[in-house]
Amino acid sequence: EVQLVESGGGLVQPGRSLRLSCAASGFTFDDYAMHWVRQAPGKGLEWVSGSSWNGGSTGYADSVKGRFTISRDNAKNSLYLQMNSLRPEDTAFYYCAKDPRAHLGIGALDYWGQGSLVTVSS
């Protein structure tokens, strides 16, 4: 059974940093691309970032480019999102999602975690 478990969320002040983690199990992690998607409370979904199977290809939404960095450790079956210079508008549930393909730009998001809440407030 595919399982994706996010961790690392919490309350952080504007301008500070936070690192989210996603622990994957139930599938061969290094065979698939992975994504981060966020959802502000009561709002819609927003794609944040994606990584190909080996991290060699990554993409970012304009809203986070230059502030967020996606990475993965295939030996640990883990995906990460380093979030710097956080802003109040980054407040959201952050979901980790699996792609059915190894490379970005050809798949979808076929399994999702339950999300981790990040609150950016002073």
Next chain:
Amino acid sequence: QSALTQPASVSGSPGQSITISCTGTSSDVGSYNLVSWYQQHPGKAPKLLIYEGSKRPSGLSNRFSGSKSGNTASLTISGLQAEDEADYYCCSYAGYITYVFGTGTKVTVL
């Protein structure tokens, strides 16, 4: 990276069919056959319904179907059931290793 446009709400009676539209541009929906659709119940993670425009994941009900014409993709739910009441989102590859979601549609079963 502007969000794809979906109607805010769509409703139907049990057994009826409804269609949700998803309008993008020639840079996203119109350029790629890579539209996916997701169902999200309150407090739950999204669930994949359709990928690559019209393909269903294994085991998913054939009541859900997808199509595309030009810059607009559509999700049709046939034989509407009470458990279909949820939020629905489209998503398209938008080039340069980016994706864009739709604004979301709340489906109400009357």
